[in-house]
Amino acid sequence: MYIYQLPFEVNKELCRLLDSDDNWKELAGVHMKYSPFDVNEIEQVAKRQTSSPTAQLFIRWGQLNHRVEELFILLYRMKHIPALRCLVPVVDSRFHRLLSKQDSNKGVRCNDTAGINENANQQTAKADGTYSSIPIPVMLIQKGIQIPVSSRVSNGVSPNDESSVETSTNNTSTNDTKPSGLDDELIKKISAIPMVDYEELKIATNNWSDNNLLGRGGFGQVYKGVWKLSAVAVKRLRNNDGRSNKELIGEMCLNQYRHDNILPLYGYSLGGPEACLVYQYMAGGSLEQRLRCKTVHPPLTWSQRYKIAHGVARGLQYLHTMAGTPLIHGDIKPANILLDQCIMPKIGDFGLARKGPYGEERTHLKVSRVHGTRPYLPDEYLRSHYLSPAVDVFSYGVVMLELATALPAMERTRAVQLLSDFMHLQNRERVDFAALEDRNIRGTPNSNPSLCREFAAIGLHCTQYNRQERPTMLEVYKRLDGMNLPEKYFP
Numbered sequence: 162m163y164i165y166q167l168p169f170e171v172n173k174e175l176c177r178l179l180d181s182d183d184n185w186k187e188l189a190g191v192h193m194k195y196s197p198f199d200v201n202e203i204e205q206v207a208k209r210q211t212s213s214p215t216a217q218l219f220i221r222w223g224q225l226n227h228r229v230e231e232l233f234i235l236l237y238r239m240k241h242i243p244a245l246r247c248l249v250p251v252v253d254s255r256f257h258r259l260l261s262k263q264d265s266n267k268g269v270r271c272n273d274t275a276g277i278n279e280n281a282n283q284q285t286a287k288a289d290g291t292y293s294s295i296p297i298p299v300m301l302i303q304k305g306i307q308i309p310v311s312s313r314v315s316n317g318v319s320p321n322d323e324s325s326v327e328t329s330t331n332n333t334s335t336n337d338t339k340p341s342g343l344d345d346e347l348i349k350k351i352s353a354i355p356m357v358d359y360e361e362l363k364i365a366t367n368n369w370s371d372n373n374l375l376g377r378g379g380f381g382q383v384y385k386g387v388w389k390l391s392a393v394a395v396k397r398l399r400n401n402d403g404r405s406n407k408e409l410i411g412e413m414c415l416n417q418y419r420h421d422n423i424l425p426l427y428g429y430s431l432g433g434p435e436a437c438l439v440y441q442y443m444a445g446g447s448l449e450q451r452l453r454c455k456t457v458h459p460p461l462t463w464s465q466r467y468k469i470a471h472g473v474a475r476g477l478q479y480l481h482t483m484a485g486t487p488l489i490h491g492d493i494k495p496a497n498i499l500l501d502q503c504i505m506p507k508i509g510d511f512g513l514a515r516k517g518p519y520g521e522e523r524t525h526l527k528v529s530r531v532h533g534t535r536p537y538l539p540d541e542y543l544r545s546h547y548l549s550p551a552v553d554v555f556s557y558g559v560v561m562l563e564l565a566t567a568l569p570a571m572e573r574t575r576a577v578q579l580l581s582d583f584m585h586l587q588n589r590e591r592v593d594f595a596a597l598e599d600r601n602i603r604g605t606p607n608s609n610p611s612l613c614r615e616f617a618a619i620g621l622h623c624t625q626y627n628r629q630e631r632p633t634m635l636e637v638y639k640r641l642d643g644m645n646l647p648e649k650y651f652p
């Protein structure tokens with residue numbers, strides 16, 4: 162049942178309970194992740210219409226196709242027992258366990274997923290391993306059971322990208338974070354993301370027509386579609402295998418981070434033959450396509466390159482400065498930088514993102530597995546498995562070198578295969594980087610040797626071997642922002 166289908170009496174009682182002591186504000190701000198601005202706006206609308214702010218909140222949240230089971234989980238997180246009781250008649254019986262647990266613990270937080278798992282699994286898993294159309298958190302929990310995270314053996318190379326890496330060590334004293342860890346925290350995060358019916362996506366993409374195919378990645382294919390009158394890109398994850406699920410869940414966890422330079426996830430679908438993620442469609446394609454001139458668009462101008470560098474730096478510094486725990490993207494590369502019709506960049510593909518070290522005194526985590534794309538990863542991560550925001554800084558540096566030169570990050574036929582190594586060598590040999598400017602614009606009216614040198618210098622700084630010598634993303638952003646450039650360069 163969707164929120165907007167809540168029976169009148171249940172809705173009324175919930176509004177009464179949540180209006181009291183402004184409980185709805187905690188629900189909206191803390192659990193549904195509305196900004197203080199949105200919360201204030203909801204309050205103002207309710208005042209103007211002399212209606213219940215909770216009712217206004219439900220109208221707004223309900224427009225995103227949220228379901229009562231999702232609300233039930235958020236209320237469980239709030240430990241709001243009367244509101245949970247009120248919802249009991251309209252949520253699936255598998256969720257009632259949460260209430261009894263909450264009751265018996267008298268407000269002590271607990272992790273109930275194990276109990277639900279067993280229960281839900283028995284009731285809804287079909288013999289062929291597929292799942293019937295059931296409430297989404299249960300579906301995820303079931304899928305979580307299927308993901309053999311601890312037993313999965315790394316193959317070292319991802320199927321589609323020979324330069325992608327995924328290595329593991331036997332180090333047991335790691336602080337690795339598991340995007341697929343289906344705990345209470347995860348349920349809280351995913352429950353704020355709208356679920357989309359698989360059939361709707363099939364229609365949106367013209368039955369997965371080849372004409373709608375935008376590209377292929379390591380996790381599956383991406384199709385253009387029109388969904389609810391909006392242009393979307395639908396990532397159809399291959400076969401629900403462990404890695405795809407892991408990416409799916411990782412992306413969902415990250416969806417709580419909203420920023421102009423982060424690709425918005427509109428929804429997800431788990432009910433069909435394949436899991437799908439629905440994103441905003443980015444008409445400008447990926448930076449990878451633009452740098453390799455794989456589109457009908459002309460080569461990027463320098464003001465566009467600047468806009469991209471500036472926007473990606475802004476998005477990354479946002480992730481890295483999350484209160485207490487930075488968020489590390491882990492796979493920054495041109496293929497994961499999407500451009501809208503105005504060349505505003507948005508960082509996508511959060512499947513490998515992880516929470517970084519907590520607290521100011523901790524500089525890095527030692528992780529058990531290294532994920533990502535080799536030419537964009539620094540030595541300390543590849544060899545020592547040290548994960549820190551400096552990993553993203555290094556990757557960003559390689560992207561800056563590519564923006565300046567359009568040379569590939571790794572070239573097997575080049576004497577020095579890695580672009581970062583190659584550019585450091587050129588620097589030691591005092592080569593003028595203007596001579597390495599993207600050959601598509603070098604010598605044309607669009608050429609800008611000084612900006613090319615500046616981009617290369619930032620790229621070299623970010624790809625310093627010692628991570629302590631790399632700048633933070635905030636420093637990079639400020640350096641870009643402080644450049645004395647004509648008006649047209651500024652986003």
Ligand SMILES: Nc1ncnc2c1ncn2[C@@H]1O[C@H](COP(=O)(O)OP(=O)(O)OP(=O)(O)O)[C@@H](O)[C@H]1O
Pocket residue numbers: 321322375376377378379380381382383394396424440441442443444446447449450496497499509510
């Ligand atoms: N939101 C989007 N709008 C427009 N095109 C997109 C969008 N998302 C992805 N694409 C296109 O689909 C291609 C495949 O994307 P996907 O994220 O699956 O793979 P990738 O990032 O290239 O590789 P991998 O996931 O293995 O790192 C992209 O290169 C891009 O061209």
